Amino acid sequence: MIKMNDMEKVVEVIKERDNFVLGAHVGPDGDSLGGLIAMGSFLKQMDKKYCLSASDAKHVIPPQYKFLPGIDTIKESSECFEPEVFISLECPALDRLGVNNKLAEKAEILLNIDHHGDNANYGDVNWVEAKKSSICEMIYDMSKFLPVKLDKDIAQSLYVGILTDTGRFQYSNVRPDTFEAAKELLKFDLDTNAIFRDIYENRSYHSTVLLGEVIAKAVFHKNKGFAYSSITNEDFLLNNIGVGETEHFIDFLRAIKGVEIAAIFKEVSPKETKISLRSTNGYDVSKIAEKFGGGGHAAASGYTSHKPLKDAIDDLVGTVNNVRSS
């Protein structure tokens, strides 16, 4: 099949073909889950055969998205069939599909829908728009060209994708079109406050207290613009908290005035420490992560150290001291 770009081709394939598997990326977020559910609703309206999958879905759907109507229709990859068309949602590269990768390779046509500028264009049709806030904004645009109707549930799914991928309309990916889509979706009488609470609040008491402890013990090297803190394995066990629940902790360090590099050390075991890095003011932390065999983006990167927590901290502090003094 000839490589094709753009939404029209995606619309054409969806209209013409009969059966579809849709896959979101590993560690699915609000945008990929919202997009998955909305696309499923469209295919249902069009009487197509389809299966929604988020890799090893049942174990990985973050609890804050459980409120989305239709979230229960997301299956494990092994429960889906070999499709005519595979639709990859928000995966810059094929390996981000996790185990769904295999179904994608077996499909006759692979549609690649993404808003990441570094997308590898691995599909038969690649609809990649780096200027869009989210795939949910893209899918909202596309809905006008499909024989489908939006309803409150679909509007909510798409809204959640836009909301979360823009960090609540705060990142630089918010554009006039983003608000235009949000406006149209809100007309379905969405309860913005309830959505907000479901996604961003309802934090457990234990994770709130742990958040407090972690930011209270933050170390700030003001002259290096570097703040860090750590979560010990004991913290995780005592509070009965998974690593996923501590993902946003680092935002509080990044938000300190004068911080350009923020790090959180998560002691997974006595010889394994996961390090998350964030930056502000355009500083590129991916270079630091790469030094330690990790990777990521300029503003958000990470790596794993196979050393005890204390040594992992010393390694990074030493490195930051070097790169920031030059």
Next chain:
Amino acid sequence: MIKMNDMEKVVEVIKERDNFVLGAHVGPDGDSLGGLIAMGSFLKQMDKKYCLSASDAKHVIPPQYKFLPGIDTIKESSECFEPEVFISLECPALDRLGVNNKLAEKAEILLNIDHHGDNANYGDVNWVEAKKSSICEMIYDMSKFLPVKLDKDIAQSLYVGILTDTGRFQYSNVRPDTFEAAKELLKFDLDTNAIFRDIYENRSYHSTVLLGEVIAKAVFHKNKGFAYSSITNEDFLLNNIGVGETEHFIDFLRAIKGVEIAAIFKEVSPKETKISLRSTNGYDVSKIAEKFGGGGHAAASGYTSHKPLKDAIDDLVGTVNNVRSS
């Protein structure tokens, strides 16, 4: 003058009259400051004489709004003249104007622009729209009927009002019109991420650490849906932090799963404790605040106790235990 309602009358008065003093409410927020600056720019374009005042302005402008171009043009009430027209911005009642109250009373015409449903309609012209997210959304609407042009600075001021009064587009006051206004304002190439950082981040290291300590020591009475914590006078002094910088701390308690009432006790002196209350799920905390001589809204209230911190805590815990067991 006959009492008149609506935007058209406000537009008429602004066009016809020559000199204006504009006042925001005591303890000005992003919406009243953004509205003040935008209105000032409009009057300047129309060659009117005007003075912007936020009561005892120089001392009370929160640091997170200092980045707004034009914020320096806000004067103290005593620096303004006795105007032909006084425009009250976002004040439900006249006493919310603070010392500007006197200038308002001396003016020939008093315009009352507000979006609070409980506004007392104290003006000669009352333009009150409870369905609007903010006065900045109202002023954006009005700009179309004035002989003025929006520019990037004005757009930013109005955007900041909408952003902050909707709690970053999350409260139930967000409506399709809100996003429509945000869309149009964003077309002036606003840097949403920089605005976000200026307002919500850039927290001092000390206030971050104090936030951590306060939420780490939170007490949660799960069966009463009640969480609270406290800030001692020593905390304030040691961290060199004003009460204003701790305003959002309570949000973290309100966000705990299962919490319906959240309280923070702020020990101002050995015999004065300020108590802030927040609620979720529609619980009305103003009733509790009223019991102790305070007041506020259903979702956000407060009062002052003239007792030591420990006794103030005991009083409230006892009261909550009573009202929540009945």
